[in-house]
Amino acid sequence: MRPGPVIFVLLFLHTLITPTLADPGLVAHWPLIDSAADITPNPLSTRAHDIGWHPRGGAIFNGRSSHLAVDSDPRLQTGTNDFSIALWLHLDARLDDSPGDLVTLFDPVSRTGFHLGIQDQSATCTSTANTRNLFFGMDAGTDPLWTDCGRPGNNLMVYALTVFKGHLYAGTFEHGAHESGHVYRHAGGTNWIDCGSPDPANTVSALAVLDGHLYAGVSSYSGVGSHIAPSPNTHPGGRVYRHAGGKRWIPCGQVCDAGMIWGMTVFQGKLHVSAMDLPPKHLTTPRQGLYRYEGGTRWSWLGNPGGRIAPITVSDGHLFAGGFNGGTLGGVFRHEGGTNWSPYGSPPNVDQTYSFAMYRGTLHSGTWKEGRVYRHDAPLLWQDLGQLGSELEVMGLTPFNGKLYGGTLPLAQVYRFDDSHWTLTGRLDFSSVEYRRAWSMAVHQGRLFCGVLPSGHVHALQAGIAVSHDSALAPGWRHIVATRSGSRLQLHVDGRQVAQSTPFNPGDFNLSTPVPLRIGLGEHDHLNGRLRDVRLYNHALDTRTIRRLSRFSR
Numbered sequence: 126m127r128p129g130p131v132i133f134v135l136l137f138l139h140t141l142i143t144p145t146l147a148d149p150g151l152v153a154h155w156p157l158i159d160s161a162a163d164i165t166p167n168p169l170s171t172r173a174h175d176i177g178w179h180p181r182g183g184a185i186f187n188g189r190s191s192h193l194a195v196d197s198d199p200r201l202q203t204g205t206n207d208f209s210i211a212l213w214l215h216l217d218a219r220l221d222d223s224p225g226d227l228v229t230l231f232d233p234v235s236r237t238g239f240h241l242g243i244q245d246q247s248a249t250c251t252s253t254a255n256t257r258n259l260f261f262g263m264d265a266g267t268d269p270l271w272t273d274c275g276r277p278g279n280n281l282m283v284y285a286l287t288v289f290k291g292h293l294y295a296g297t298f299e300h301g302a303h304e305s306g307h308v309y310r311h312a313g314g315t316n317w318i319d320c321g322s323p324d325p326a327n328t329v330s331a332l333a334v335l336d337g338h339l340y341a342g343v344s345s346y347s348g349v350g351s352h353i354a355p356s357p358n359t360h361p362g363g364r365v366y367r368h369a370g371g372k373r374w375i376p377c378g379q380v381c382d383a384g385m386i387w388g389m390t391v392f393q394g395k396l397h398v399s400a401m402d403l404p405p406k407h408l409t410t411p412r413q414g415l416y417r418y419e420g421g422t423r424w425s426w427l428g429n430p431g432g433r434i435a436p437i438t439v440s441d442g443h444l445f446a447g448g449f450n451g452g453t454l455g456g457v458f459r460h461e462g463g464t465n466w467s468p469y470g471s472p473p474n475v476d477q478t479y480s481f482a483m484y485r486g487t488l489h490s491g492t493w494k495e496g497r498v499y500r501h502d503a504p505l506l507w508q509d510l511g512q513l514g515s516e517l518e519v520m521g522l523t524p525f526n527g528k529l530y531g532g533t534l535p536l537a538q539v540y541r542f543d544d545s546h547w548t549l550t551g552r553l554d555f556s557s558v559e560y561r562r563a564w565s566m567a568v569h570q571g572r573l574f575c576g577v578l579p580s581g582h583v584h585a586l587q588a589g590i591a592v593s594h595d596s597a598l599a600p601g602w603r604h605i606v607a608t609r610s611g612s613r614l615q616l617h618v619d620g621r622q623v624a625q626s627t628p629f630n631p632g633d634f635n636l637s638t639p640v641p642l643r644i645g646l647g648e649h650d651h652l653n654g655r656l657r658d659v660r661l662y663n664h665a666l667d668t669r670t671i672r673r674l675s676r677f678s679r
Contacts, residue, residue, distance in 0.1 A: 148660075152200050155193065155644065155659040157184040169642075170196040179655055183215055184645075188222045188653030189441060189486075192646035200663070201230060202637040209608045209662040210241055211674050215655035216257070218600040219394040221442045223483050224257060224654055226647030227605070228661075231527045232638040233544060233648065236589070239263040239636060240527055241607045242647050244568045244593060247390040248436035248447070250480035250491065250520045251342075252285040252296070253333040254567035256391075257597040259623070261607040261616055262526040262571065264589025265634045269541070269550040274574070274583045275315025278307050281353070283576020283583055284346070286567035287332035289339045291595045293569040294320070295576060295583060296329030298346050302357035306330070308341055308368070311569075311583070321372030326362035331389035334597060335396050339368040340377070342386025342398055350403065351578055352559040362386060363400055365418065378422030383413045388437035392444045395419075399446060401433040415446065415460060428464025430454070438481040440488050445469065447478025447490060457490060457507075470505040472497070480522035483650045484529045484542075491519030491531055498522065498531055498542070513540040513547045521566035525573040526589050527648045532563025537577045539563050539586070553577045553584045569595055571614075571626055590634065592616055592626040604675035610665035620675035622668075 148154075155171065156163040159182060164173050172194045177185035186192070195201070210228050224243035231238030244260040247253040277283065277295045284306075285296030293311040306329035309317040323329065324343040331342035344362035347355045361384045366374040380386060380400045388399040396418040402410040414429025415437065432450030439445070444460040448471075456471025457478055472492065480491035488501040489510070496516035499507040513519055513533050521532030521539070529542040530550070537554035540547040554561040554577040565576040571591035576583045592614045606617040614626040644659060645652035660674075 150662045150664045152661045152663050153195075157657045157659060158182050164193065169198050169200065183213070183655035183657040185655055186225070186645040186652035188225060188651050191651060193644035195642035195644065197639045197641050201642055203609070203663070204637045205631050205635050206663065207609050207611065207665040209606060209664065209666040210660070211604070211606045211662070211666065211671070212659040213602055213604055213657045215602045216598060216600050217654070220653055221393060221439055222653040223440070223650040225650035225652040226643075226645065227652060227656070228642070228644050228659070229647030230636070230638070230640060230642045231648060232640045233527065235638065236264045236266045236527065237636060237638040238527070238640065240647055240649075242649050243598065244649070246482065246523050246568075247333075248388060248438035248481035249523045249566045250436050250564065251331040251387055251389065252287050252565065252567075253390050254286055254523065254565075255288050256334040258288055258568065259594035259598055259605065259616055259618065260568065260591065261593075261614055262589055262591030263609070263614070263634055263636060264526055265636060267589050267633065269586055269588045271551045271553065272585045272587070273315065274311065274585050275317060276581045277309035277317040277583065278319065279304060280307070280581040281348070282351070282562065282578035283565050283581060284328055284330045285332040285341075286565040286574055286576055286583070287334060287339070288567055288569050288595050289334050293567060293574060294332060294339065295565075296332050296341060297581065298328040298348070298578075300327065300348060300353075300356045304358060305360075306343055308332070319372065320368065321374060323366035323374035324362070324364055325358075325360040326364075327356050327358040327360065328362065330362070331386050331398065333389040333391060333396060335391050340389065340396055341366050341368065341374070342389050344385035344387070346385070347403065351562060353579055365396075365398060376422060377418065378424055380416050380424050381412050381426070383410050387435045388446070390437050390439055390444070392439050397427075397437060397444065399434045399437050401435065401449065407433055415444075426464065427460060428466060430458040430466035430468070434458065436478065436480050440483060445481065445488065447481065449477045451476040457501075468505065470501070470507050472499045472507045472509065479518060479520045482522040482524060482529060484524045485648055486646065486651045489522065489529065491522040493518040496533055498529075510542065511547055514538060514549060520562060520564045521575055523566045523568065523573070524649045525568055525586070526591050528588070530566070530573060530586075532566060532575055534562045535560045537561035537563045539575055541588075550586065550588075553582070554580045556580050568593060590614060590626055590629045592624045594618060594623045606666060606671050606674070608665045617671050617675075620672040
């Protein structure tokens with residue numbers, strides 16, 4: 126009897142990806158085709174946790190608990206030598222979760238090791254900063270270095286940052302009577318290109334990417350909340366636009382009567398925003414809360430939890446919002462469909478939740494009024510991870526190269542979470558005002574960018590060495606190769622080099638550390654997708670070999 130098509134495909138894949146003597150330097154190989162038998166027959170001791178198997182091939186990682194744990198082994202101690210990771214990754218077109226990490230070997234105490242994963246981050250703090258961006262980084266306890274990347278336009282606050290089609294975009298608060306919020310594209314160094322002003326309102330407050338398009342939300346921001354003089358431009362905001370290239374923007378409608386678009390994210394394949402007003406108008410504006418974009422200029426109201434909501438993010442198949450009305454209405458809420466919401470816990474002394482980040486597979490939040498970050502540990506339970514110095518508010522919050530970073534008020538400082546304490550990496554604004562903010566964050570070109578108030582500058586942090594593919598990774602099967610090759614890190618997708626790091630001194634990055642290797646889990650999040658044919662080499666793969674590996678059937 127002839128084998129069915131699925132059996133034939135699996136047999137074909139087994140033939141293609143069985144390691145042979147033609148693969149010199151192959152340290153370990155996990156075929157991951159159709160059963161647990163594809164995990165154990167390799168030189169490294171590997172244990173599977175909650176791995177499923179797809180009928181058409183590939184190991185299923187559920188985004189919550191699935192991963193492979195590989196025991197520490199001398200063959201994993203790459204030191205200062207070259208190495209390569211090659212694998213096939215399948216991501217669905219719609220993901221209601223962070224795609225997560227692919228392969229990680231990292232000691233968080235010494236900050237030594239490497240990461241290969243997908244940078245995908247919303248609520249940082251208003252925008253979706255990164256959308257399905259491939260990231261490869263390493264560190265060996267190096268000192269962080271901040272670089273000033275200039276001031277986009279005449280802004281007082283870089284309110285929004287996002288990465289789109291290889292570029293970093295910034296949305297700004299422009300204070301003057303005849304000024305309006307703009308979107309700018311970073312052109313390297315301290316140079317920025319003006320992409321236009323979508324609206325007469327003074328602020329482009331949120332940015333996000335959906336289906337190959339860049340969206341911008343606009344707001345009327347007075348500046349009073351940052352203890353600066355009120356902006357004389359009081360033109361109301363509350364609208365969303367889609368970029369049409371150059372300085373052209375297409376209106377996507379008035380969301381509601383509220384004057385601010387605060388949060389912007391993608392959930393269930395559609396754009397969602399949070400709309401709110403500032404005091405005292407917030408007491409009288411009806412139908413503030415969550416909205417879903419239905420196309421054209423149409424928006425559907427999805428209710429609110431009884432008060433204003435600000436940041437919105439997606440995790441484990443649900444949409445979450447941070448409250449803004451103090452007490453129990455300043456905590457975290459989960460959207461339950463329709464206009465229904467449920468409380469998700471309210472940390473003590475938190476009046477406003479400003480930001481969210483997925484770190485080590487768990488939701489974290491940045492808050493006011495004690496400048497603390499909290500980790501969600503159980504239903505309604507948030508663990509206090511401490512105050513960032515003596516700061517009062519945590520706005521920008523994002524994982525980067527194995528660590529969690531938070532930006533603060535009133536000194537516009539950025540801190541790194543070192544498990545038991547927060548370490549100051551730098552102060553980014555020295556203006557002579559009462560409040561300075563390290564507000565917006567995004568990862569681009571292997572660095573962490575942060576926008577501040579009131580100088581309006583953007584700064585970039587290099588911590589270790591990293592490289593990123595700054596376009597959204599397409600759905601379906603993609604072949605990915607990450608290499609450490611001499612003084613460069615490189616990324617290849619489907620046989621083509623898509624990114625290369627700046628040069629580094631190989632001797633500065635000794636990655637030997639006695640921690641286990643993890644596949645499908647890292648310092649960011651559990652993988653939500655499928656893997657097959659995961660390979661680890663003790664040298665940098667050449668272009669010919671990378672192309673050969675990428676020719677397997679998708």
